[in-house]
Amino acid sequence: MNPDIYSLCERLIPATYVQQGCEARRAHENKIRNLLEHRKWPDEGWEDSTIELLLQELSMMDSNNFTANCGVGEREARIASSLVAKRHYRLGHGIGRSGDIAAIQPKAAGSSILMKITNAMALDALRMTGVRSTAACFVVPLATGMSLVLCFLALRQLRPNARYILWPRIDQKTCFKSMLSAGFQPIIIENRLEGDELRTDIDEIKRQIETLGAENILSVFSTTSCFAPRVPDRLEEIAKLCKDTDVPHVINNAYGVQSSKCMHLIQQAARLGRVDAFVQSADKNFLVPVGGSIIAGMDEKFVDKIAQTFPGRASASPSIDLFITFLSLGANGYKKLLKERKEMYTYLQDELRKVAEGHGQRLLKMSHNPISMAMTLGHHTEEDVKDVSEVGAMLFKRSVSGARVVPKGASKTIGGVTFIGYGSHSDSYPTAYLTAAAAVGITKEDVDLFVKRLDKVLTKKEERKVRKGTSDEVKQGTCDEVRHETSDGIEIGTSDGGKQDTGDGGKQ
Template identity: 60%
Template sequence: DISAVQPKAAGSSLLNKITNSLVLDILKLAGVPTVTNCFVVPMATGMSLTLCFLTLRHKRPKAKYIIWPRIDQKSCFKSMITAGFEPVVIENILEGDELRTDLKAVESKVQELGPDSILCVHSTTSCFAPRVPDRVEELAVICANYGIPHIVNNAYGVQSSKCMHLIQQGARVGRIDAFVQSLDKNFMVPVGGAIIAGFNDSFIQEISKMYPGRASASPSLDVLITLLSLGSNGYKKLLKERKEMFSYLSSQLEKLSECYNERLLHTPHNPISLAMTLKTLSEHQDRSVTQLGSMLFTRQVSGARVVPLGSVQAVSGHTFRGFMAHTNNYPCAYLNAA
């Protein structure tokens, strides 16, 4: 049990308890005031999601499917495969420039497969535009209506009040069993830690008991040092600065796009990333689009990535068309900035 007190290691046990309490306080401060329990786990987001799925396996022994609105990111897909489940990919629907959750497809798939054969719905908040956070509230209502667990991948959502509000509202109107967030993306610490949190104290304890054996204290120590040095006011200041920086990035990217006869995609529901069309380049050839990506990379522009049309990627035996664009046929190639 990763959260159990170790009699022979009083210091690290105390450190662990203090860290979990501080992190719980930060989650409340960031926009989920009704969260009841959380713990730091020394694994990144993907493996932490796997731990959640394996805990649910004991509660739902007949289940073999996980309903998953598509997001083109490998680790969250592999987290379901590693846990031994079959992901049921729900394609997103295009609304204006935005890619949004297809709620009708989710509900019809639940009815088709039967609630007992579904382990959970695995939704996502933080993501790259033009995909926007899933309709977490509506998915939470579907989960509550059909008695299906709901796990939320909130990888870098703690820094966004919008993402946290979606989780809070989802838990209020429907069902959210656990939400997982990355330590390095939200707390500026080294890679390799995550927070598993939820609204049912006993279920979060069950997840912590599923972890086999002891674990490294490094992620807990890193986040403890960071939060003690920042304090709640310091963390709130960083959240405010990020919001202001995002507005500045948006306005400057819009100016840049106009200079080159491109446009900033209209994605108001995505509070974390932006996308700019690359139609001028893609008209010449796809190679020009990927060349721009490599040029940015070699010039140490780390916050941007180029998404060409028609990429095909196989992940754990499943083929994704239009990979990185979160849909088979997005209308244009684009540049992401976050």
């Protein structure tokens, strides 16, 4: 409220009471002023009332909320449902314009301010978590896969003759399909097995660049965060190679923001070599609903190029979600979550090792994977495949989500390409296994419940196997007692009380 309104209020109640209310509001406004002035992620989280006040003020700046607005266009942010209007704080215009997702909308001043502030706080978050060289970023209302497509399409404008993307294999459909959807031919680089870990084959990347020609390669497409037993790519070596050969480098950093190790790898890669863009999921890293990601890079002009590649306006929902979450947590609140995640990684690792050893299995040695871990399952024979797969189904039935069970030798065809050993990131990984991840937001209660249920599932599977083995032995013994052969070699003795089968359906 402005001073005139406060003066009018003083005619209704004592001035001292009005002044108290004025001071209380001024405390909220000071936070908002600092945010708009410095465009930095606040250290401390805000109260919901302050966030809602700011959202309301921004909403009132959009034309659909003007009291005298007369809209005669085809898109006037009219919202039929009051519930939907409340859900979006009546911010109905979205973000961007037809030619640039990061452009200002004349009819949506409030939404445009929200977009700019959210992008600024996202940039702070990436720098704070380790990639200090990040020059620019923007929030896009696409999940990671489609955001990667956008990066590839932006590169196509700079390298129109390029057809290939060099891709160190990671068995995740989104990664592979992003290259196909953008219209490029993936060149799959198989990983090297080093101990239990699957690591980048740099020599094969070099060979492919020499064979195909650097000018024909759109990008090397590397990965940080991934399921064990794969570990983050050798980003520094890839980045140096890309710099030396003038080949772009795009990084899938899907849930790597929460890992200081992943972010350090990107920073070092940018410092020593070439990184054109890196993409991270909003939901996996910042605990918001699925639907948004952050595209970032070391060259502001190229990041702008990606933003301009996006066709049309876009939903503001992911930006609103991140805007609220950034302000609610504050930078210190997020740092606390990251610290707790690291602690839970060590705790989960210790507890999973105990379960594994208690069932004659072992925890795979994954020193280079800071989020995901794995334990062996089965004894690596063909008859184990069904048992291994059933473990996953049994866990899911018991409300365990996120754990992945990978049998030996499974295959899957994606976009006409068949992957042998799908799920294990390798044609011939030596063991079946189960993965679990210590991702941001995980709690000690989550870990304790998971290992308890996993232990019960494995125990139940072992008991079934023992019962089946005993049953088979009894059947075999009974058959041996009554089995004999006629002179022509036809087996007629059975275990059904001595009845004979003469080969005519049991008739005698």
